[in-house]
Ligand SMILES: Cc1cc2nc3c(=O)[nH]c(=O)nc-3n(C[C@H](O)[C@H](O)[C@H](O)COP(=O)(O)OP(=O)(O)OC[C@H]3O[C@@H](n4cnc5c(N)ncnc54)[C@H](O)[C@@H]3O)c2cc1C
């Protein structure tokens with residue numbers, strides 16, 4: 001097992017706070033996304049420093065209610081809305097390390113979510129769009145100016 | 146067999162199958178030399194390359210992109226680790242070695258043979274013909290690039306359609322995952338098969354750990370057969386003997402590591418350079434549809450300002466992570482993933498760094514130190530400011546500059562002044578670099594360079610370096626074609 005049971009709970013609590021089930025916009029359906037499997041795959045493919053980064057990110061996020069003096073509990077102890085609020089703040093934290101490591105977890109959430117074909121289809125990413133080129137750009141420069 | 150699972154021999158052994166190694170193999174095998182190619186990464190068939198980004202990156206990117214610079218604001222150095230090297234995950238943008246850079250190499254570094262104008266032009270002509278270099282067609286330009294063209298036109302910036310090695314591009318925007326129709330002529334579908342057809346042999350998942358010497362000459366390499374997907378488990382060791390030369394083309398990060406592990410010192414690992422960059426995202430009222438179009442179709446080369454702006458279509462997983470917020474605020478944006486454009490700036494940085502083997506790591510693990518200078522950061526800020534202006538000029542409703550300490554969302558053009566006036570530091574950005582140079586520089590003086598004009602190591606006859614680590618300076622343009630041109634010339638002379 002790559003992660004301890006505590007880490008696994010913190011990872012799940014973090015991922016679910018990034019992408020709420022049933023929220024407006026793009027939301028995962030129950031059981032649709034493999035959060036843990038994605039973080040584990042990223043971890044295993046990383047070098048030792050990268051792995052340390054994933055572990056530290058999980059630790060920062062899991063203990064965030066305590067070290068940010070938000071509440072006397074770990075992340076899973078906070079209601080979903082407050083978890084999200086806290087993660088949003090950490091993404092813009094003044095310390096580079098905190099921002100960077102929480103962004104790594106957000107990257108994992110994005111990989112997990114949009115890596116599911118059905119979710120990707122709902123995002124509209126692959127929807128055909130009318131071509132701007134035809135409407136606005138009669139001539140394109142084809143040589144270095 | 147003894148201690149080795151694989152033993153082999155050739156006139157030349159080539160370590161690394163990216164832009165440099167594959168080109169060397171192409172020239173030497175065509176000249177009738179026997180070539181043994183080695184790569185740490187696997188040989189992946191196009192149809193076996195995963196399309197979802199998680200699988201694509203775990204199978205083809207070195208350490209999932211977690212090789213970072215050291216220091217207080219580390220950033221990733223992206224590299225491919227598969228047969229084809231970084232060319233198998235790149236966008237296929239093609240630029241010849243700029244004339245001002247070529248002249249500097251001749252005049253300041255004395256490389257008149259290596260950077261000979263007529264010889265290089267001939268090499269570029271051949272490569273351009275063989276790799277089907279052409280400008281991106283209107284049909285597959287895509288809106289991400291077309292919007293950038295529109296912005297460049299409005300702001301009177303010197304933009305142009307990008308030339309690529311993908312004449313038959315269908316605009317799937319999947320270069321990072323490997324071109325599904327093999328339109329993009331990366332080394333794994335061009336010079337590697339061509340070399341194999343000419344008699345070269347390839348051993349993949351074979352990580353070279355040491356260059357072997359006998360009588361003061363490089364005579365071969367040895368290393369470990371590593372199994373990807375099972376945390377690099379060993380499948381045994383190999384030894385390859387080279388009758389005429391060992392060619393190291395493992396990239397500007399791994400080449401100096403291998404040379405140092407093989408006992409070379411001096412300038413090995415010094416003068417590491419790069420073109421780090423960052424991206425800006427804009428949201429548009431009408432759909433952009435980043436999922437269609439050449440991965441990179443339009444560029445604004447600003448060489449006199451040491452930067453280059455490019456349109457950059459990203460797979461949805463990466464684009465998603467780049468959008469601001471968490472929870473419902475993020476998800477609302479994710480629900481309109483066809484409404485975003487993304488463009489990036491790359492800076493020809495003046496900073497020099499170092500590359501060393503890691504203290505406790507094995508094989509090709511590298512410790513890279515690189516810190517942008519204050520001037521580099523000012524140039525980056527100018528590039529980001531220009532990109533934000535361009536986004537609004539193209540009609541963006543909101544722009545995400547991706548700069549810590551500034552609002553994550555700019556609502557109109559007047560707010561771009563915040564970017565322009567910001568005291569930007571590396572720690573405010575999520576930088577990345579994939580254009581890497583100069584850690585085993587070519588030059589005349591053995592005290593100030595690692596290899597000579599023929600790319601042979603001053604300190605070890607029979608050892609050649611043929612990748613971007615020999616470049617004495619960075620370029621300010623995308624490097625693949627310059628690497629291939631320089632290596633083509635050097636390999637031709639070696640084959641003669
Ligand atoms: C995402 C991305 C996009 C890019 N886009 C462009 C673009 O559009 N245009 C452009 O010009 N450039 C682009 N580049 C840069 C370009 O691909 C590289 O500059 C170029 O491929 C470098 O060539 P190289 O031969 O030095 O190294 P690489 O192509 O990286 O090849 C090195 C090879 O050596 C192998 N290797 C390393 N160590 C060992 C070892 N110890 N034993 C055995 N094998 C080893 C690696 O597995 C790898 O296959 C891009 C790069 C990336 C990562």
Ligand code: SF4
Nearest residue numbers: 314315317318320324
């Ligand atoms: S955009 Fe798609 S079709 Fe075009 S070269 Fe890249 S992967 Fe191939």
